[in-house]
Amino acid sequence: MALLDNEKCILPISSIAELLSTKPRTLKMYEEKGLFPQAEGKIKKLYSINDVRYIAFVHYLASIKKINANGIKYILEMLLNNMDEKNRNDFLDIVETKLEKISTKDVEDIENF
Template sequence: MALVDNKKDILPLSSIAELLTTKIRTLKMYEEKGLLPPKEENKKLYSIDDVKFIAFTHYLASVKKINANGIKYILEMLHTNMDEQNRDTFLDLVEKKMEQLSGIDIKDVETM
């Protein structure tokens, strides 16, 4: 039995920003550009699975310096060309790589 349902929407952007050591405004900018998973206007909570994609989006934008159109293309490829198991494996690999970067490294990149 799982303790947490990874698909249940439970986290607001403010909590995700804290987890990613970034600003809420940065995540709202991603949202405005359509880079975050779509949510109802009055219910903007995200699941653990969503956080993986948000973290990946943040990595692509802040570390790899990919623009919004490039990120949209990459996310579309993940959703259309990978089954759920391969996508999860890929995101786990990305997560491990992101863990090697400190929050300070990412903040330095954001201020450039």
């Protein structure tokens, strides 16, 4: 059995939306604003497992922290320009741990507030 390649683009936005308990349209809106890594595929855009962590971070900033697209772009730019890959991955691990503690109901309560 081959090891899983986290860089291979295999996930459509609808699957990522299901993983994050959000609507595909929400993620497409982030994508249209240029907040996601470049997707592979011309007709159906696909993302890697590593991209999901990045997308989850963007979704967290937008939906939980209520940061607008320009603020998110600035944060992402700071991460990409000022952190090496190891520190960036460590940071995303910390964010992922925090996201696991947030329930879907918490997110819905915030969205309905």
